[in-house]
Amino acid sequence: MGSDSPTHPRRYDRYGRYILREQRLLFILIGIAIATAVFTVIPSTTTVLDPTTNSYTISKSSHLTTTNYKKSFNSYSNGFESSVNLGGKIPLGLKRKGLRIVVTGGAGFVGSHLVDRLIARGDSVIVVDNFFTGNKDNVQHHFGNPRFELIRHDVVEPLLLEVDQIYHLACPASPVHYKFNPVKTIKTNVVGTLNMLGLAKRVGARFLLTSTSEVYGDPLQHPQVETYWGNVNPIGVRSCYDEGKRTAETLTMDYHRGAGVEVRIARIFNTYGPRMCIDDGRVVSNFVAQALRKEPLTVYGDGKQTRSFQFVSDLVEGLMRLMEGEHVGPFNLGNPGEFTMLELAQVVQETIDPNAKIEFRPNTEDDPHKRKPDITKAKELLGWKPKVSLRKGLPMMVSDFRQRIFGDQKNPGATTTTDSSTTA
């Protein structure tokens, strides 16, 4: 009988050790199963940096999904919060984390100033722009910054990005540009806004729409309060823009009510400042360029129609307060100081050339007679009001225009041939 015999005492020994070894394996497996069960049932812990106290608070969530993570970012007011998992690899004492923000239309006039502020605040910004009216020059000072990205993309096509906030500005804003291809304009407003809202829903981002005072049409109420529903021609030459923005507002509210997307709506009144397109036909850029080139200032109609003019830095401040605040809106963002076209022409004469001549032309179709924002709501709920007067803001725009027209010749083809005296 060999040593392999089951009756041999050494063989019992070996079997005993084998069983013990197997049991140890079994114990390990049971241990893993218990640990897994415990971690699944017990909520995970999240620390959130509260910007008001600048301290971490511990919150518990049973399952920290990507959406919850985004929402923890969004639930604070100044955009500098960070959410870290205590059990993860990110150590406590981590520096404040900036947000990831998409700015559609970020290479345009307003968008590029907004991007400057967001980058300065410490956020990471992705500009999405098809360069229809925007220009790389407006954002080129950020090239090489690891927190800045520029994507050539038309918002009419879907796009997937992981972000915390979406500022949706993409849309031509001047009558010359939005009337150039009206079908494309309404597509940008409707399909483009749908795509960006779809993105917001998918990644749990907060969405801000830049709507316009044009939603009030030729208003029968003056000044315009947000509760006023407007007086808009649905079949006019400006309808692609006016009705497009109205539909964009509708879509925004439907995504909010129906899909729980966090949204904000700004109704922007005439804004001016450096980086406006020189040849876009908006009244301030028109007058400034004409006065600088020693051409007559073209006033459409009798020049008694009124507008309010907001400096771009005031608007950007309002947009950021709206995005970070707790109120959906809509909010009027504009300067309530009211000027007739003739008064504006006079300010331009005072600022640039007292001898500049004024030339009257027939008015354009659907040109509203009066426009002036009531900003009570923004004052009360956002703590916002414009600070820069026309006489203070205009010289800043003039020096930018002077440099672009006569200086570096970046816009050598710029002309002032326009078909409208009003802006979006």
Ligand SMILES: NC(=O)c1ccc[n+]([C@@H]2O[C@H](COP(=O)([O-])OP(=O)(O)OC[C@H]3O[C@@H](n4cnc5c(N)ncnc54)[C@H](O)[C@@H]3O)[C@@H](O)[C@H]2O)c1
């Ligand atoms: N400036 C104003 O006085 C004013 C007034 C009311 C509302 N707004 C709104 O503010 C936003 C910005 O206006 P702005 O004055 O900076 O205009 P802008 O024309 O300078 O900027 C618009 C930007 O959107 C881009 N764009 C246009 N269509 C696009 C598309 N389909 N896909 C991707 N990018 C596209 C353009 O290339 C441009 O960079 C617009 O939505 C406009 O309607 C502006």
